[in-house]
């Protein structure tokens with residue numbers, strides 16, 4: 001990241017580094033704007049509005065002639081520090097924070113589409129993203145087509161028609177289907193489509209969609225970015241023309257803003273995100289290998305296993321298998337429930353990317369909003385479970401799984 005992204009303030013009066021620092025250094029320091037008190041950690045600006053020294057200054061602030069903060073629905077100093085820090089880590093020109101991942105997902109599309117426009121998306125998605133694309137936007141005359149994540153011929157066919165936006169979730173929730181970001185971005189750009197990647201499952205640590213050709217990266221920051229079960233948040237990252245010209249005019253008036261308090265928590269989360277995600281990733285790899293050979297398990301879907309159908313694409317675009325494992329259990333929903341109820345450490349919960357290991361039964365919870373037919377298309381059956389691996393000692397997690405599988 002360039003030194004310009006550093007918010008070093010006159011208080012210390014030291015120059016910013018004159019070399020491009022590593023993402024982990026940005027994760028601890030980028031965006032830091034100190035007040036005159038010279039506080040070590042980021043300050044929390046819990047205020048909705050700002051004052052001006054003159055009527056002229058207010059006028060100039062509203063016409064964006066100066067950098068003066070105006071109102072926390074538009075901008076807030078603590079939220080801005082979080083946005084700068086995440087942009088630096090991701091290598092994006094701009095970042096905008098949101099009150100939740102879904103607020104970011106909706107705005108990512110709503111700010112660019114109008115009646116008559118067409119969206120192409122992958123068929124396996126987080127259920128609320130599916131609802132936005134297949135139910136909400138069509139009410140306003142936006143059409144869509146869904147393509148199976150790894151069906152490149154299907155993507156080429158769908159993207160032979162005029163398309164405004166491509167929405168990809170890779171790896172997908174819950175069954176870890178993988179889309180080739182580079183190949184689909186090339187196809188999409190030929191028809192002028194904006195490529196949006198929901199990178200919540202991989203996190204900024206394990207996959208960098210902008211470097212693979214995507215235009216916009218979307219996060220549920222609730223997941224690995226906070227990753228400690230405290231706040232809901234979202235983010236969109238992309239170019240000046242997307243964020244400043246398309247997105248900001250839309251969200252300034254619709255108000256999905258992140259609270260300063262939550263941004264302050266997320267600033268601290270970013271400092272440890274790399275360490276947390278790397279450890280969760282290696283724990284998940286070990287657990288996936290353990291589960292794959294277990295006689296009570298029908299199949300294991302994990303991007304870090306050679307058995308994943310798209311392991312070639314995974315090697316090109318991810319630097320680890322991630323923190324989430326799809327498990328197809330041998331037996332009925334009743335058996336799957338009994339297994340979940342027998343766990344002593346791993347919690348039953350629908351969140352993921354958390355420091356606490358969590359297990360979910362998608363068809364009865366996170367994905368129940370989708371019809372049985374759509375669920376079946378995503379491979380979600382009553383015997384599928386999703387395990388989000390946390391930061392506990394992996395030996396205890398394997399012991400827990402083992403005793404529950406035996407009981």
Ligand SMILES: *Cc1c(COP(=O)(O)O)cnc(C)c1O
Pocket residue numbers: 100101102103105126129169173198200201219220221222223232233234352
């Ligand atoms: C959780 C999640 C979302 C939604 O994010 P929220 O912060 O819960 O609104 C979107 N996409 C994916 C892949 C998710 O896992």
